[in-house]
Amino acid sequence: MQQRLPVIRSFGPIRSLTPVAKPSKENSPITEHLAYLLAQANREINRQLETRLSKEGVPVEQWRILKVLSDGNGHSMGELADAVLLNHPTLTKMIDRMVSDALVYRVQDPKDRRKVLMFVSDHGKALSRRLNSLAVSQEEHIVESYGDKSTNELKRLLESLIGTAN
Amino acid sequence: MQQRLPVIRSFGPIRSLTPVAKPSKENSPITEHLAYLLAQANREINRQLETRLSKEGVPVEQWRILKVLSDGNGHSMGELADAVLLNHPTLTKMIDRMVSDALVYRVQDPKDRRKVLMFVSDHGKALSRRLNSLAVSQEEHIVESYGDKSTNELKRLLESLIGTAN
DNA sequence: TTGAAAATATTGAATATTCAACAATTGAAG
């Protein structure tokens, strides 16, 4: 006669009393918030880029401005402000400085005289090329330590986040 | 006699003269740079969070400070500055304001009298809870439109980027 | 133990950013 095996009534603690379906987030550390991780990563990468560009004595925002204007087309202030992630008065004042440095110049838009079209000077173009090579070398450095796959995947996810956020 | 087939000398354009292995990056638009994508995404998400927190009239940085201090332990100014992504003088001045608002208070560290330990008040704790629920609801909103999988994958990649960047 | 160097936080001046108001131009309704 086959021996009765003991009935197993439980495999462990009663799970319904230790809720597992609700990770709750309420008390999660700040380092788990997307907003915080983005701020931290941005800060770090921006610092690195800033360090590179300091070789030319130029802030990151001016690199962005020069890069956008380097397509040779005129860009209005509003358009430019959006593109380089600055609000209007800040951009106006930064452009004032860049005009003083003869990197860019203003032209009133003949089609709409409220607008100002910004253009990059030859001097600005030359600087832009040097800055761009510094920026590219930074990105290559990131790819080296962080990996090509991760970098591309991260870019893809960021683009998609930006897309859904608007 | 078998007919001679013409000798095929080329299958198309000579590839080595139209380099295909070098995406070059040199002239890529700014929107393809990791540094730019991070800045853009951070700006957008931060804006959203700022809007939520404005219900309590509190800037994002104060939410971070309150959240870090809400573990109940004392945190030195230096430690706190690192944690909340502010440099020291900026933190000192923001803490001054928060002390005026009775959200936090300073205690000199008895073990090392160079240090100041920051603590959150009961009032600050209550505010922190309200802020946190606003922040959590924002993150839930992101997860809704962006997807749970993407959000988690993005967080993972950001953490890893931050890890390798240091 | 003493004295110099390092670590920690704050301050004040210089700089930068933001907010609100403004001026100029265009668009559009009546």
Next chain:
DNA sequence: CTTCAATTGTTGAATATTCAATATTTTCAA
């Protein structure tokens, strides 16, 4: 056409951030 609202860019004042210098305390080597 005229007028009023919307768009675009700039300005000045208020606010915030950053840099360099300072004060205090601790660390550590001689």
